[in-house]
Amino acid sequence: MKRTLASLGAAAVLATGAVALAPAGASAAPSGCWGNAGTKTDPEGRTYTARYCHNYQGGNVYLYRRPIGYLNAGDNWFVCQTKVPDFPNPPVGDARNDWWLYTQGDTGSEHNAWGYFPANKVSGGNDYDPIPGLPAC
Template sequence: MPTARKSGFLTTSLATAAVLAGTLALAPPAGAAGGSCAGAGPTTPWGQPTVYCDTYVTASVTQGNTPFEGDSREVGILYAGHNWFTCQLKGRDNPVIQGARNNWWLTTLADVVTRPGASGWGSFPATAVVQGNDWEPVPGVPLC
């Protein structure tokens, strides 16, 4: 059974994301969505800063971003809305979402863990991020 993971240091962020996911319909990218991720998000438990980006669809958070098959297992889901990310790096191709194509992955904590025993930390596809452009890193998100 899925369990919520963004509690404790992220209570406010989760509440905001839930409200936004239920009330905000973000437009998918039209080639280049434009804009940049901005705004300081919560600091992770190990002291890493985060940045906010808008996501236009609910999508899987996966175990890793490398080309290896085992790393593509879902660990959780991240709801559409105003979400935070720690960093990004290039990896395997993202799933194609509403025509968007990319191979950059953003590190975050899933809203809901779907794999028993997983922490919820993993990679989220740039194709689900409003500020993303095809085959480019997401503006405003630091490299890992």
Template sequence: MVGTQSASAASGCYGSGPRVRDGNGNLQYTRYCYAYLKSNMYDWRYGASPTAIMEAGESWFVCQSYFPGHENPWTGNDRRNYWWLWSQGDTKWSHNGWGWFPANRISGAGTGAAPGLRVC
């Protein structure tokens, strides 16, 4: 899932990623974003267990959504965030690794949405 590193990585999502088929078989456009921390990914439709792990680095994401009932896990710098990014993880456990990645681990997101990525 790694793309070409860009100076834009520090300020949000950028460039065009691959076109991928999501867990429902729909063809999706993606953009690259830089994750500065790895994280578990979740799809709450299937319970609280993680569906995958996404490693730190440059990866593609489809879109992002705001889930007020699902706070991002703490990063150690107390940045509360309720935005999550939809993608397929690197280490897949269930649902072919599709799940939500916490926005507070994306460069440029901080406590809000990841700049440059569409809302689902």
């Protein structure tokens, strides 16, 4: 299903014996999203330019306010984000947010695992603010 930056690097090492390096700007992860993760097309045929963001915790991917998949923790690609004031993210400690990042989960079959991931599990954001470096949907 979804290939993260880390899994692609591991695959490259296994396949070629070469050491895969993170893309330029990877050190910017803690302050938001960075780099170009390529072009992604969702199940409706919409095409996006994806960016890498670090989600420090895995979690459910939601569609129509219900979980449809799961995204593992790590450096993953996301395509955009949207604010949903009447559907806040599940709490993570003291972190609260109502922004959701559109991506494809690592697992899930409905909608090809495309859905929304909670912003409060992504590095670089503040409570009730968007994640820096990722465009609005």
